[in-house]
Amino acid sequence: MSSLGASLTARYYKPWYMQAGNLHRNPVVEGKGSCYTGKLLWRTRIGEACGSPPVVRDVDRDGRMEVVFGLFGTGGSLVCLDGPTGRVKWQVPTTYSYQGATLKDVNEDGFCEILHGVERGPFYCRNHLGEVMWQFVQTGGTQSYKGATPAITDVDNDGVDEVLLSHGNGYFYCLNAVTGSLKWSYQIGLTGYNYSSPSVEDIDGDGVRETLVASWEAVPNHCYCFRPDGTVKWAVPIGAVEPWSPPVIDDVDGDGELEVVVTTYNNGMIYIISNKGVIKYQINAYSHGIVANIGGIPILDVDNDGLKEMFIPSKKGMSCYTINGEKWFAEYLVGLSHNHSGIVGDFDSDGRYEVFFPSDNANLIMLDAATGIEKWKYFVGPLPFDMSCVGRYGAAAADIDNDGLLELLCGVGGASSSPNASCMIALKG
Numbered sequence: 001m002s003s004l005g006a007s008l009t010a011r012y013y014k015p016w017y018m019q020a021g022n023l024h025r026n027p028v029v030e031g032k033g034s035c036y037t038g039k040l041l042w043r044t045r046i047g048e049a050c051g052s053p054p055v056v057r058d059v060d061r062d063g064r065m066e067v068v069f070g071l072f073g074t075g076g077s078l079v080c081l082d083g084p085t086g087r088v089k090w091q092v093p094t095t096y097s098y099q100g101a102t103l104k105d106v107n108e109d110g111f112c113e114i115l116h117g118v119e120r121g122p123f124y125c126r127n128h129l130g131e132v133m134w135q136f137v138q139t140g141g142t143q144s145y146k147g148a149t150p151a152i153t154d155v156d157n158d159g160v161d162e163v164l165l166s167h168g169n170g171y172f173y174c175l176n177a178v179t180g181s182l183k184w185s186y187q188i189g190l191t192g193y194n195y196s197s198p199s200v201e202d203i204d205g206d207g208v209r210e211t212l213v214a215s216w217e218a219v220p221n222h223c224y225c226f227r228p229d230g231t232v233k234w235a236v237p238i239g240a241v242e243p244w245s246p247p248v249i250d251d252v253d254g255d256g257e258l259e260v261v262v263t264t265y266n267n268g269m270i271y272i273i274s275n276k277g278v279i280k281y282q283i284n285a286y287s288h289g290i291v292a293n294i295g296g297i298p299i300l301d302v303d304n305d306g307l308k309e310m311f312i313p314s315k316k317g318m319s320c321y322t323i324n325g326e327k328w329f330a331e332y333l334v335g336l337s338h339n340h341s342g343i344v345g346d347f348d349s350d351g352r353y354e355v356f357f358p359s360d361n362a363n364l365i366m367l368d369a370a371t372g373i374e375k376w377k378y379f380v381g382p383l384p385f386d387m388s389c390v391g392r393y394g395a396a397a398a399d400i401d402n403d404g405l406l407e408l409l410c411g412v413g414g415a416s417s418s419p420n421a422s423c424m425i426a427l428k429g
Contacts, residue, residue, distance in 0.1 A: 029345030034405035042086035050411025056398035083400030134180035184230030234277030328372035
């Protein structure tokens with residue numbers, strides 16, 4: 001497994017793009033799983049549609065894992081479930097919650113803070129009970145914090161964590177994570193959606209961690225590399241089509257240097273950029289339709305052939321690519337809503353990697369990552385949900401019942417669902 005994922009543990013794994021200690025945005029999960037055939041552990045109806053992926057951690061120090069996620073629909077809310085049972089512990093109202101939460105103890109009080117943004121509203125820092133500690137309000141842009149999940153880390157080594165996040169007004173912000181005060185900002189695009197979440201890593205080995213983020217609604221769009229003080233180290237144009245994925249950081253071609261991987265929307269391009277800001281590879285993945293995932297693409301050598309595989313969701317299914325092109329394609333109805341994300345790990349403890357992802361034909365699917373052969377699928381019906389929003393904002397893997405094995409989680413339902421159709425699903429066994 002990639003050394004970049006070595007810091008993850010099964011107990012504290014969160015959806016990769018919200019993992020405070022793994023900011024490479026590579027959705028590869030450490031640990032062994034318990035999902036041998038994809039049986040239901042619990043299903044919790046939540047009344048409104050899931051607008052963000054689930055995040056798992058013991059936020060209140062009660063010895064039990066919690067599952068935190070946002071809802072959109074009429075009003076929206078942030079929800080906290082008991083991990084082993086799926087029981088609702090608390091639910092607080094917000095405006096539409098499309099942005100995933102990040103859980104980290106930023107003020108070192110022993111409890112996890114919950115940091116998240118909402119569409120048409122502020123960015124919040126909440127305590128472990130869901131109570132607001134601070135909020136950051138910016139004007140401009142109709143979508144506010146829709147889509148992009150923040151990165152939380154001490155990027156400038158001043159002893160205090162920063163919040164790095166994109167806003168629908170076209171600006172990228174760096175905040176003090178304890179107080180919510182603004183440290184710096186930079187305009188990376190125009191107003192509109194902003195789905196690309198930031199990544200953080202010392203990509204060029206100079207001892208300083210860079211922040212990577214892609215712009216939105218700019219012509220052309222760029223992948224930006226920021227220094228800790230907010231100055232631009234480099235910016236690479238990546239065309240006029242918006243990137244939905246975060247920059248994923250890994251050594252894709254095995255040359256011993258980190259690369260940055262970004263995918264774009266309607267034209268289905270994969271850009272592999274060097275740590276100096278030069279495009280090394282440009283792969284057209286549009287043969288199976290739109291490539292658009294809010295989550296990053298998993299990157300890992302799953303078959304030990306010396307080449308890293310990249311797993312790309314598209315309108316028609318799931319594809320496996322290397323720098324040499326496509327290796328396999330598994331046809332499923334994946335992309336009506338165009339933004340499903342897959343995760344990779346050993347989810348059934350058989351010593352092989354699997355890729356797990358939701359599809360718009362109302363199935364949660366697990367494939368052998370090396371071959372693309374289906375291992376099992378779980379049909380989430382027959383509830384009257386909006387099938388185009390099954391797992392719309394990604395799945396997750398975590399040990400939610402403290403048995404040492406990973407369970408799989410996915411939200412169900414969309415904005416046009418009937419009110420009682422939406423739910424969070426946990427699979428085990």
